[in-house]
Amino acid sequence: MISELHNRHVKEIFKGSSIAFVLKIIGFITGYIFTFLISIYYGAKGVGMYSLSFTVLSISGMLGALGTQTSILRFVGQFSAENSFHKIRSLYKKILMLVIPSSLIIAFTLFFFSETIARSIFHNESLAKAFMIISLSIPFFVMNSVHVEMIRGMKIIKFSEYLRSANTTFFSAILIFSMHFFVSNYYLPIAAFAASIGLTFIFSTSYVIRKMNTFPKQGPDSLSSKDLLKTSLPMMMTAFSFLLMGNITIIMLGMYATTQQVGIYTISLKIASITSFVLIAVNTIAAPKFSELYWSQRTTDLRRVVESTTKLAFSISTPILLAIVLFPEFFLSLFGKEFVLGKYATIILAMGQFVSTASGSVGYFLSMTGGQNALRNIIISGMVLNIVLNAMLIPRYGINGAALSTMISMSFWNVTSALYIKVKNGIRTYYIPFFPRKRVM
Numbered sequence: 001m002i003s004e005l006h007n008r009h010v011k012e013i014f015k016g017s018s019i020a021f022v023l024k025i026i027g028f029i030t031g032y033i034f035t036f037l038i039s040i041y042y043g044a045k046g047v048g049m050y051s052l053s054f055t056v057l058s059i060s061g062m063l064g065a066l067g068t069q070t071s072i073l074r075f076v077g078q079f080s081a082e083n084s085f086h087k088i089r090s091l092y093k094k095i096l097m098l099v100i101p102s103s104l105i106i107a108f109t110l111f112f113f114s115e116t117i118a119r120s121i122f123h124n125e126s127l128a129k130a131f132m133i134i135s136l137s138i139p140f141f142v143m144n145s146v147h148v149e150m151i152r153g154m155k156i157i158k159f160s161e162y163l164r165s166a167n168t169t170f171f172s173a174i175l176i177f178s179m180h181f182f183v184s185n186y187y188l189p190i191a192a193f194a195a196s197i198g199l200t201f202i203f204s205t206s207y208v209i210r211k212m213n214t215f216p217k218q219g220p221d222s223l224s225s226k227d228l229l230k231t232s233l234p235m236m237m238t239a240f241s242f243l244l245m246g247n248i249t250i251i252m253l254g255m256y257a258t259t260q261q262v263g264i265y266t267i268s269l270k271i272a273s274i275t276s277f278v279l280i281a282v283n284t285i286a287a288p289k290f291s292e293l294y295w296s297q298r299t300t301d302l303r304r305v306v307e308s309t310t311k312l313a314f315s316i317s318t319p320i321l322l323a324i325v326l327f328p329e330f331f332l333s334l335f336g337k338e339f340v341l342g343k344y345a346t347i348i349l350a351m352g353q354f355v356s357t358a359s360g361s362v363g364y365f366l367s368m369t370g371g372q373n374a375l376r377n378i379i380i381s382g383m384v385l386n387i388v389l390n391a392m393l394i395p396r397y398g399i400n401g402a403a404l405s406t407m408i409s410m411s412f413w414n415v416t417s418a419l420y421i422k423v424k425n426g427i428r429t430y431y432i433p434f435f436p437r438k439r440v441m
Helices: 004-065 068-081 085-120 127-135 138-153 157-179 188-212 225-256 259-295 299-326 328-333 337-359 362-368 372-425
Strands: none
Touching (some): 004 085, 004 127, 004 138, 004 188, 004 259, 004 337, 068 085, 068 138, 068 225, 068 259, 085 138, 085 188, 085 225, 138 188, 157 188, 225 259, 225 372, 259 299, 259 328, 259 337, 259 372, 299 337, 328 337, 337 372, 362 372
């Protein structure tokens, strides 16, 4: 029989997922409105400049955070299960001492070398000012990511998902809509996004500080800064490789193709990524639950929670996938006629997202259960594969080659991770309809 305890875990996943799902939808809507406004006001070139700037920000932010975002989820989940809330307070202080200096160094480096990067790597001097603007937001971007994961790890799902998904894009959309009547240049979307990051920083910081003040100030603390880095840095390598794999195509398109083509590919990727937002929403609550159940050695409950989350994500995402594959031109035309050129890329990318959803929460599972080193190796292999394929396919096939490269590498690391988890943990994260499944009593 399925235990009442298991039922409680699954209900928590579904309840939390429904909340995260709604907030994720709101975030997707505001994000797509922001991108839509850029495409309408500034066309494919404007979208391309913003996309490249955001990619540089994401990579810089990942390096500046030193991998602490992922380790926060693991440790906060573990400390919460132990009722050691003083350790959460101590963890937060240690993270601040690490990420504030590192993010400032990266921000200053990007600011002063923005012209060199724009000219030497992307062969586009107009990107220099864009990189200078976005560099100013790096420390705030890093602290926001730390705060969001801290709040999420404490299972305050509503607010963490609001900060992650909706707040920044919501205010960015308002700013670009309001200001484009007075300022008309390609840098406005980037400046609007940077300003919104600063506003989100104010919200997240005030909330986390108030929360930390409710925790005990003293108590035994077994986690040193060295131990934190020992756990975080492998996770940073994994997360950085994952982020780079997701963004290297945009970077290489910027190197080999035009800014307009980067913009078209970005819209294709955004539309195709709709199929993954269900899994992301489920992961928002599932990730700390994975940590809690694994470290409490409740393997049966963990197995059933993993299977339930994957089936939920697969069932909801499949109709969305079919709609995108059957009507790509319709979705692309909403952003402008020039974006219809990305119809084949959209179909290819959607199929890659489908494989990702069917594979389950492999990345979060490995990160939350001590498998970060294995995940790092798999992701790095996928990243290398992606780079090689991009170099071969983009010069010859343009955005379609970029999409094919992304789809192959994405499928590779998801399937490989799912098979690794099955062999090592005996847990099947992937979901295939009508495939026989052994019942766990």
